Amino acid sequence: xxxxxxxxxxRKSFHLVGNxxxxxxxxxxxxxxxTALNELHKELGGDMVPFAGYELPVLYKGTENGGVMKxxxxxxxxxxxxxxxVSHMGQIRWHGKDRVAFLEKVVVGDIAGLAPGSGCLSLVxxxxxxxxxxxxxTNAGDFVYMVVNGATKFGDMKHFQEQMAQFDGDVTMEYLExxxxxxxxxxxxxxxxxxxxxxxxxxxxxxxxxxxxxTTLDGVDGCRITRCGYTGEDGFEIAMPAEHAVSIASKLxxxxxxxxxxxxxxxxxxxxxxxCLYGHDLNEDINPVMGSLGWTLGGLxxxxxxxxxxLGADNFLTPDGKLKKQSQKRxxxxxxxxxxxxxxxxxxxxxxxxxGEVTSGTFSPCLKKPIxxxxxxxxxAKNGTEVMxxxxxxxxxxxxxxxxxxxxxxxxxxx
Numbered sequence: 001x002x003x004x005x006x007x008x009x010x011r012k013s014f015h016l017v018g019n020x021x022x023x024x025x026x027x028x029x030x031x032x033x034x035t036a037l038n039e040l041h042k043e044l045g046g047d048m049v050p051f052a053g054y055e056l057p058v059l060y061k062g063t064e065n066g067g068v069m070k071x072x073x074x075x076x077x078x079x080x081x082x083x084x085x086v087s088h089m090g091q092i093r094w095h096g097k098d099r100v101a102f103l104e105k106v107v108v109g110d111i112a113g114l115a116p117g118s119g120c121l122s123l124v125x126x127x128x129x130x131x132x133x134x135x136x137x138t139n140a141g142d143f144v145y146m147v148v149n150g151a152t153k154f155g156d157m158k159h160f161q162e163q164m165a166q167f168d169g170d171v172t173m174e175y176l177e178x179x180x181x182x183x184x185x186x187x188x189x190x191x192x193x194x195x196x197x198x199x200x201x202x203x204x205x206x207x208x209x210x211x212x213x214x215t216t217l218d219g220v221d222g223c224r225i226t227r228c229g230y231t232g233e234d235g236f237e238i239a240m241p242a243e244h245a246v247s248i249a250s251k252l253x254x255x256x257x258x259x260x261x262x263x264x265x266x267x268x269x270x271x272x273x274x275x276c277l278y279g280h281d282l283n284e285d286i287n288p289v290m291g292s293l294g295w296t297l298g299g300l301x302x303x304x305x306x307x308x309x310x311l312g313a314d315n316f317l318t319p320d321g322k323l324k325k326q327s328q329k330r331x332x333x334x335x336x337x338x339x340x341x342x343x344x345x346x347x348x349x350x351x352x353x354x355x356g357e358v359t360s361g362t363f364s365p366c367l368k369k370p371i372x373x374x375x376x377x378x379x380x381a382k383n384g385t386e387v388m389x390x391x392x393x394x395x396x397x398x399x400x401x402x403x404x405x406x407x408x409x410x411x412x413x414x415x
Contacts, residue, residue: 072365073366185258331376332372
């Protein structure tokens with residue numbers, strides 16, 4: 001499949017995600033929500049598409065470093081950084097003395113164990129143990145800071161309100177809505193680039209992965225920086241008041257190492273890193289163990305696995321905290337000659353028995369070969385297992401493989 005065809009597939013999938021998951025799905029471009037950076041995207045050549053009810057760039061046209069392939073490779077290049085507009089994501093602050101106790105009823109992670117400034121990836125589950133959303137949660141001291149997916153944020157908050165109505169404690173949810181915007185800067189050069197807009201003396205060297213703090217950015221108060229991301233590279237998510245988003249983004253883009261990057265490269269980068277896209281690789285019928293995300297609960301004997309107490313725990317945990325065996329498991333797949341797209345059927349090595357389906361697939365710009373992830377029956381989930389995938393009606397040989405497909409480079413504080 002050509003790059004042009006890949007972009008066409010991406011455009012269609014983004015439109016479907018927006019219309020499937022956004023509470024007030026847009027019927028036309030005019031109804032789409034625009035982030036504070038909308039005009040800047042267009043000035044930079046952004047090819048705008050509907051995504052999660054927003055108008056966002058899938059790629060940038062007419063620039064030397066624009067296009068999915070170039071934008072992707074830029075993010076992985078030494079000394080370079082990619083800037084993404086992720087303002088469609090939902091930013092929530094949790095207040096009240098019982099905020100942690102409440103959150104531990106609706107997510108699987110050890111929120112009480114987070115030191116001030118520390119964060120974690122966690123999962124919001126339903127009563128049957130299915131995943132409503134994945135989320136990054138940080139102990140911000142006076143409040144808990146949560147970022148949820150843009151396509152699911154209104155459904156998430158409806159779920160939270162329903163659970164709060166049943167909760168006997170002091171907790172309030174503050175949705176930041178349009179008052180705050182969110183940017184992600186990712187890549188080997190991200191720290192150097194973001195250091196130029198941080199206050200003098202800000203210690204990035206000792207800022208660990210999955211930690212965050214309130215700060216100023218380019219002299220603007222009321223901002224926040226979290227060392228995390230969705231590419232497998234070092235990077236940050238930075239939140240700022242909406243009225244300052246353009247000036248802060250423009251300041252970052254003045255740096256020649258920083259390239260504006262769209263949703264297309266964001267998708268191929270996350271897939272190379274083995275990261276899930278909600279609504280494709282995760283949904284309300286997939287529990288954490290099926291999704292190969294049991295690690296978000298901690299190891300055997302951890303407090304969350306033994307105490308439990310969150311929705312749906314008994315569907316994938318035994319009373320003593322062991323992970324229950326599931327009928328299917330999320331795996332990586334390589335070896336096919338053409339990209340296998342979502343819903344492509346996966347068969348065993350004989351090609352006769354259907355064992356699962358692909359949930360995400362693309363051509364890897366770094367590996368120069370197709371990669372995919374999907375779900376297969378657990379007996380076929382072992383790395384090295386030979387499988388067949390039906391791609392455009394033709395069976396192709398492939399193999400279950402470990403993820404990430406490309407080595408991740410998350411930041412580690414020097415010892």
